[in-house]
Amino acid sequence: MSYLKLLKITWNNPWTLNPNVYVPRIDSIDYSKLKELGVKYLVFDKDNTLTAHLKNEFYDNKIQSCVNNEIKQLYDQNSQIFIVSNSIKSEQKQKEVQQNLGIELILTSQKKPHNFQEIINHIKQKNTNVSIKNHEIAFFGDRLFTDVLLANLNGAVSVYTDPFNNLNEHLGIWLMRKIEKQIFSKFQNSRSINLYYLNQNIKNFDQQVTKQNQQQQ
Template sequence: MTDNSISAKPQYMFDRLTDITVNHLKEMGVKLVAIDLDNTSVYDCTITPIKGVKSWIKKVKEAGFKMAIVSNSFELRCKVMGKMFDCVSYGSANKPDTKMMFRAVEDAGVKIHEMALIGDRLFTDIKGANSCGAVSVYVKPYKKELIIPFYWKKARQDEVNYFKSINIDRDLKTIYYK
């Protein structure tokens, strides 16, 4: 059961994962960058990285940040992506549950507030990050989901409605800071 008192409002907001610079991450004060898979770093339900993501991960790692995948996707797929991205992975995370987020920071040897969780879902990624004290970073979904479209249409509309309720335009091209 999810605690409805936990905010799904992101601390930071970008159009794409690759729009987040090393300087942005430094300004956030993080040491561990945890990314979601579907529609954040890979095309939905695939193992194909979104254009520019592999080089972005390399640049982030070269700048000294630790990288991890924290995804609700099944574990085998996460391991495949972890191998491809050369980072640790935590699959079947069941976000907004925080268990895998705490495991990621423990394994990385950092504190929870030193981890940024970057994802495209308000009520899983962002709510999970906010509930455990991690830095929450929202990126717009890369593409419209094609699998189970009736589910995703409602889920995305719920997100749009939430953004409107907190006076944020999800389609803004500008970066939203806390």
């Protein structure tokens, strides 16, 4: 689906672009608090969230350490942690991503934000005989119009991060990032970042799951 159509979808419902949590990077989150608040499944975008754009290894040692020494200590890497992609076509690349990152890859035929059903079907296949609720899934990504929108449209937890860099991204993504930056700045300025979770108004939810003492460079 084109970016123009995504803009039309969100024009009358801008809240769908408003993330539940904003952090600079995925290693800025207290995952024990996230789990305590009810998040049972983690789904990550790859490019500019775990890796540099189009790369298949962790962006740096801090991201790698967070995944291996924190996330995997709290969540089952075989059934609760996933990467979602609809752009990795070759089997060699798929194996390379899973081997280098140690996280199962969910391949979808549709692009974000329209691939939620494929994602949750995969999670259910890995967790048979378990009732999975949408709000128990957290989606991590650096794009409002794909990652955040995907989560918000389906009642999941949206975690918005800064991109590592914009190198090698095509013009369309570069232009959309400009729009996303303006939209997000308005959310921040109006202090309207969503603080709702599990249908309850939990004050300062974003602060509860953010590592306050960790300053990113």
